[in-house]
Amino acid sequence: MTEVGKPCHFGGAFCFEEIEMQICYYTSSEHLISTLENKHLKVSRFSECNDIFELGNFCIPYHSKLSERQQARKPLRRWADRMDKAYGLICFSKDHYSPLMWAHYADRNRGACLVFDYHSQTSAGKLIQVNYKEIRDEISPEETDSLPENDILKLDYAELQRCFATKQSRWSYENEYRLIVDLKDMKLKGESYFFAWGNTLTLNQIYVGATPTICASTLQNIVGKSMKVRQKRAGFGGYQIVEQKNKALWKRADCSSDKASF
Secondary structure, X not given: OOOOEEEEEEOOEEEEEXXXXXXXXXXXXXXXXXXXXXXXXXXXXXXXXXXOOOOOOXXXXXXXXXXXHHHHHHHHXXXXXXXXHHEEEEEXXXXXXXXXXXXXXOOOXXXXXXXXXXXXXXXXXXXXXXXXXXXXXXXXXXXXXXXXOOOHHHOOHHHHHHHHOEEEHHHHXXXXXXXXXXXXXXXXXXXXXXXXXXXXXXXEEEEEOOOOOOOHHHHHHHHOOOOOEEEEEEOOOOOOEEEOOOHHHXXXXXXXXXXXXX
């Protein structure tokens, strides 16, 4: 299945039922060996993401007085700072065919895409589909002190999406799903947090880019014979990055440069 939640009508309101799905993690080759050997993913911080509006889905209505708007923005910023220090995210995409995703998040087709099965019932975080929209949510100055802070992962799906997984519609090419995690439960190494796959994620497939800088055989040795490492190429018909099924046409990388980092 390809959706993380399906709406269900209950008692006059909408709820969301979590279901199993596959999600795709695009990455450069720089830390790929370490990622596979340690079976972990680096946790991103909201304040370090590409989107300057992370944790910023809320705005104060312009019909308020200027002084009120300025004053109301302060608790919004403080809330965002507290959430950034307490929670992190791991970003995935819906599929492994997007030329934009391979270009932007897999080092211009030189990296890889890891395809995971997500297990909602045993997850150590909360997987949320990003909502893309044109207009931010307006909240009154009185509401700025009542944004959720405690037990964030226990929030209902819609509220978690509203606060932690809403982006401007031009980001929709990412088809993003994000795993929200509590930083205190993560593994800290240096200044970086890491999420162990554990019972949350099972690696299902590995695709290297059309012009990889990491050797497929190196990755194959790490994951073993039970999983095939595949390579991608540009599609002949539509604008998709598809599997290169003819192994004789695979682009070869210099295996001598492959080494783990972290």
